[in-house]
Amino acid sequence: MATTALGDPHLDSWAPAAFEHAAGLPPHWYEDPGIFRLERERFLGRSWLHIAHDTDIPAPSGWYRAEVAGYPVLLTRDASGEVRGFHNVCPHRGAPLAAIGDPAATCGAARTVACPYHGWVFGLDGGLKGAPGMEAHPCFDRGAHALRPLRIDRWGPFWFADISGQAPPLADCLGPAVQRFAGARTEAWRRVHRQDYLTASNWKFYVENNAEFYHEPVAHGSSYLSREVSWNNNNAAISAEVSEWCYMQYSPYGPGSPELNGGLKPGTVMPGLGDTWLKGSSIFQFWPNFAWILNPNLLVTYLIDPIGPASTRIRWDWLVPDTPEAMDRANLDPLIALYDRVQREDLAIFEQQQRCVGSPAFRMGALNPRSERGVHRVQELILEHLSGRR
Ligand code: FES
Numbered sequence: 067m068a069t070t071a072l073g074d075p076h077l078d079s080w081a082p083a084a085f086e087h088a089a090g091l092p093p094h095w096y097e098d099p100g101i102f103r104l105e106r107e108r109f110l111g112r113s114w115l116h117i118a119h120d121t122d123i124p125a126p127s128g129w130y131r132a133e134v135a136g137y138p139v140l141l142t143r144d145a146s147g148e149v150r151g152f153h154n155v156c157p158h159r160g161a162p163l164a165a166i167g168d169p170a171a172t173c174g175a176a177r178t179v180a181c182p183y184h185g186w187v188f189g190l191d192g193g194l195k196g197a198p199g200m201e202a203h204p205c206f207d208r209g210a211h212a213l214r215p216l217r218i219d220r221w222g223p224f225w226f227a228d229i230s231g232q233a234p235p236l237a238d239c240l241g242p243a244v245q246r247f248a249g250a251r252t253e254a255w256r257r258v259h260r261q262d263y264l265t266a267s268n269w270k271f272y273v274e275n276n277a278e279f280y281h282e283p284v285a286h287g288s289s290y291l292s293r294e295v296s297w298n299n300n301n302a303a304i305s306a307e308v309s310e311w312c313y314m315q316y317s318p319y320g321p322g323s324p325e326l327n328g329g330l331k332p333g334t335v336m337p338g339l340g341d342t343w344l345k346g347s348s349i350f351q352f353w354p355n356f357a358w359i360l361n362p363n364l365l366v367t368y369l370i371d372p373i374g375p376a377s378t379r380i381r382w383d384w385l386v387p388d389t390p391e392a393m394d395r396a397n398l399d400p401l402i403a404l405y406d407r408v409q410r411e412d413l414a415i416f417e418q419q420q421r422c423v424g425s426p427a428f429r430m431g432a433l434n435p436r437s438e439r440g441v442h443r444v445q446e447l448i449l450e451h452l453s454g455r456r
């Protein structure tokens with residue numbers, strides 16, 4: 067097979083394939099540092115990356131720094147409430163502003179943000195306010211040394227960044243999800259818990275897994291059989307919609323669901339939810355790194371952070387209705403323990419898949435036509451971007 071300028075023969079020969087003939091991704095794409103670098107260049111840095119929940123950015127003013135897919139970003143909120151995004155790279159010699167070594171650090175009530183290397187100080191509007199000793203420079207131009215702006219946008223309380231500044235508008239990428247989830251009241255949910263998971267596996271295993279429900283009765287067999295988690299206790303009734311950038315899965319509660327058996331304690335259900343969101347569970351995966359599980363009593367969001375070819379961080383934010391009952395630890399702790407157990411079942415599989423990637427036998431077989439269409443879409447998006455068709 068001929069090789070492309072990128073040095074990968076699979077990209078030369080790739081053409082969109084019908085679901086039935088999908089061949090998956092070449093095994094080395096799950097471990098190759100060159101492919102990971104290409105993914106950052108070709109789409110992670112050109113798509114809407116989820117970077118923060120609105121409450122991460124201090125109010126009434128302050129800043130929040132984060133790093134996603136290796137891109138350092140800074141969000142500021144000024145006294146008027148305006149939120150701005152910047153690349154978190156000091157215009158002097160490239161150090162990140164704020165504490166180093168912390169993937170997400172925040173500072174409330176601040177009016178400035180400083181570089182820890184040589185002490186340059188910036189306003190929340192990105193302008194350079196102080197540069198010690200630089201008055202001795204014969205032609206120093208303060209205006210040319212502001213922080214570089216970063217394109218950001220929000221959907222409800224969720225902030226996204228487009229590193230390239232060239233991605234289509236966020237609302238266009240969300241497409242049908244905007245209308246579909248209009249009644250989910252995402253602004254009304256209150257964040258009560260955050261948990262980071264690190265896994266020694268490629269980020270694509272995680273996203274592919276979020277876009278299918280084939281594995282649930284097997285990989286999560288214990289909770290499936292005991293009907294503990296609502297999204298997999300009625301597998302035959304699950305429906306999934308795949309749009310250009312989104313995977314949306316809906317599981318109506320079945321007769322044995324914990325919700326219908328009194329699992330939703332009084333006071334823990336989000337008031338004002340439409341019928342759809344009261345009568346079922348929804349899993350959502352938005353390209354490339356945002357996902358959630360939505361139930362009437364909890365909204366767990368995922369920030370999927372590709373750190374390296376075989377290293378991924380997943381941040382779970384827990385949001386619940388703003389009621390004393392929903393926020394009570396006696397209500398929350400058993401739910402967190404249950405979801406944590408299910409999450410670890412998935413992560414254990416990915417780390418085992420990662421070990422199989424180096425085998426000459428690793429290749430994808432046929433996909434389940436009912437429950438794995440989302441996997442096909444995720445892989446097509448990756449192939450479309452890497453092959454330059456997008
Ligand atoms: S690198 Fe930031 S002040 Fe020097």
Ligand SMILES: [Fe+2]
Nearest residue numbers: 281282286412
């Ligand atoms: Fe799972």
